[in-house]
Amino acid sequence: MRKTTMAVTVAALLNAGNALAGPSVEQQIEVLQQEIEALKSQMAKAATGNQAGGIQALSDRTTIGGYGELHYNNFGGGATHKDEVDLHRFVLFFGHKFNDLVSFKSELEVEHAISSKDDEGEVEVEQAYLDFHINDKLNAKAGLFLIPMGLLNETHEPPTFFGVERNEIETRIIPSTWREGGVGVYGEALPGFNYQLNLTSGFNAAKFEKPQNGIRSTHQEGQLAAAEDLSVSGALNYVGVPGLLLGGAFFTGNTGQGNSTIGDARLTLWDVHGRYHVGKLDVRALYARGHLDDAGKINTFLALPVNKGAPKEFFGWYTEAAYHVWQSGDMDFAPFVRYEKWDTHKEVPTGYTRNPAFENSAWTVGANFWPHPSVVLKADYQSFDKPDADKGDKRFNMGVGYMF
DSSP, rough: HHEEEEEEEEHHHGGGGGGTOOOOOOHHHHHHHHHHHHHHHHHHHHTTTTTHHEEEEHHHHHHEOOOEEEEEEEESHHHHHHHHOEEEEEEEEEEEEEEEEEEEEEEEEEEEOOSSSSSOEEEEEEEEEEEOOSSSHHHHHHHEEOOOOOTSSSSSOOGSSSSSSOOSIIIIIIIIEEEEEEEEEEEEEEETEEEEEEEEEEEGGGOOOOOOTTTTTBBBBBOOOSSSEEEEEEEEOOOOTEEEEEEEEEEEOOOOTTTTOOOOOEEEEEEEEEEEEEEEEEEEEEEEEETTHHHHHHHHHTTTTTTTTSSSSEEEEEEEEEEEOOEEETTEEEEEEEEEEEEEEEEEOOTOOOEEEEEEEEEEEEEEEEEEEEEEEEEEEEEEEEEEEEEEEEEEEEEEEEEE
């Protein structure tokens, strides 16, 4: 009302000198009121979605979300690495629904706050794919998407898992967050049984380094990925009982990518996993194992040291239990404990030496506090069986995370 009055007053002052030659002030006020009413009508139509396109139509079809986490790490037990604060991840989600059949989903991630040639940070597309919803039994997707292995790779937002840092098994053995470019189908095979089956890009053995991190370094991340060899992956999960998830997944494909010196170098990785959340108790467990053919040829091609070569076999497992001791409204507090064990050099090819430093285990004890289901504050203490080269064998961590 105030804006309307001011507009009328200004119009009257500007036209007072021309009152005899043009429309009267009363006529100008009437025209202005008609224009205001027409504008209100247009805005009302847009708000109810009656106009083609329009603001409301866009908001109904386009979704914006995201997640992120900030960590504080205090290293001890002989560590030479300095304590640090790190904006570990900042991720924005963009989705768009074209119609009832086709939608688009994507995630854009910034790691470690900044990215340049002199920094450790990265800017990367975590997902970007088209989703075709046909029915509950059969759906399809095409683009860059997450591989359905383990408990964390597809559901990795900070409020959804315990502990400040992601567990070691779904970092070293299953290289989360792990995505590939390709096509896939998914749906409900039988009541309570969900499946996925994908044909995608795979790993490149010529990129292998840091055997303590398993085959993580050979992941191509959709960046001009060599595709002489493609891979097949799939998963089957049972969710027919409330609070229960039981399942398994696999990934297999040659990693030689046409390199005749390396050969096929077939990688096969599989896991079995489970979660049971009933009442205040939340229990999770996972076992993962991998086999790499032609590991000796990979080591020869890359001229790797005899005790730091690519492995033939690697494995890891963990079990975790949490108890929600206090809940009030949106708030929730849950202490947890986790034990994990891994060996990224379980078996090595002839002529190479198994490195015992790549076998380790860890206890993690801590708690999550959710002031809201989408916001979490975390703290934990970790003790490793063997010290890391520079980060020691004891760590105290604190973190904050969110998703929306």
